[in-house]
Amino acid sequence: MANNVNKSDKTPRESKLIDRYGRRIDYIRISVTDRCDLRCQYCMSEKMQFVPREQLLSLEELHQIAAAFVELGVTKIRITGGEPLVRRNILTLFENLGQLDGLHDLTLTTNGSQLDKYAPLLKQAGVTRINISLDTLKPQLFHELTRTGQIEKTLDGIAAAMAEGFDRIKINTVVLKGRNHMEVIDLLEFAIERGIDISFIENMPMGITGEHNHHDSYYSSDQIISDISARYTLQATSLKTAGPARYYSLPAHPHTRVGFISPHSHNFCDDCNRVRLTAEGLLLLCLGQEHSVDLKRIIRDHPYDTELLHETIIRALDIKPRGHEFNIRTHEVLLRHMNMTGG
Secondary structure: OOOOOOOOOOOOOOOOOOOOOEEEOEEEEEEEEOOOOOOOOOOOOOOOOOOHHHHHOOOOHHHHHHHHHHHHHOOEEEEEEOOOOOOOHHHHHHHHHHHOOOOOOOEEEEOOOOHHHHHHHHHOOOOOEEEEOOOOOOHHHHHHOOOOOHHHHHHHHHHHHHOOOOOOEEEEHHHEEOOOHHHOOOOOHHHHHOOOEEEEEEHHHHHOOOOOOOOOOOOOHHHHHHHHOOOOOEEEOOOOOOOOOOOOOOOOOOOOOEEOOHHHHHOOOOOOEEEEEEOOOEEEOOOOOEEEEEEEHHHOOOOHHHHHHHHHHHHHHHOOOOOOOOHHHHHHOOOOOHHHHHH
């Protein structure tokens, strides 16, 4: 199927999605499954109880809701999981989303394990950018952090994505004190050598995940910047993508951008422009709060009522909170796991 993303209507639609704080919502992250072929310690429990498949939105329902958001002014969709590429027939959804007029950016977050198979098909379907999770370059530590994973699959996936020439490829690294924080430079140089981007992410306290301690694992973005600055020159930029990252450039390596996602040390809520849809059909208005609206009920009780779906989405923004309440110092943990939320 031809790649239509960014080749459709270039004129942004007047957004009808503005919350009570005046923030314009033009970005939705859609989780297509809570399942994953890895069991990352900071993301889920080792023996995770997954949602029964019949409770998940169908691919057709996911497309229906995504189309409604684009009709209301959303220009960017990110597909997440769990691991989105383990969902059966998922390519059909990418192909259909790639045809939406008004959608300018169709992106994917993945652990990379399936990219060796899917990268060419995703590019053809219209995916513009890919974020790939990689928290270590050490095979044994990779296996420990993911509980089941083999680093070779992720590295092969990164290579396959690079071969397809996506607009941007970015590594996402969750930095954990005492586990991988000493690899920040190695991971940065991995990205530099390949001319791709990298974002370093502060651990978010979501879900009871067994042996992982969210509080003890916290390593701030400020410390990461200090570590990198001892070796490389970082220059702050005004670059803004749809997400929360603050970006820096490396003057000596212009093809690599370095991002920092800092929910604790540098709260990014004031200019939040996004909402999330869970695989069960809950519209989450904030990553770190439980404010939500059940869109699955709306589309199943009123399957052909597009006007009602639009009205429900618009009204939902009235309960979008000003920001999250993550506080790494209090040891409080949001009970919802990250794989349930969409990474």
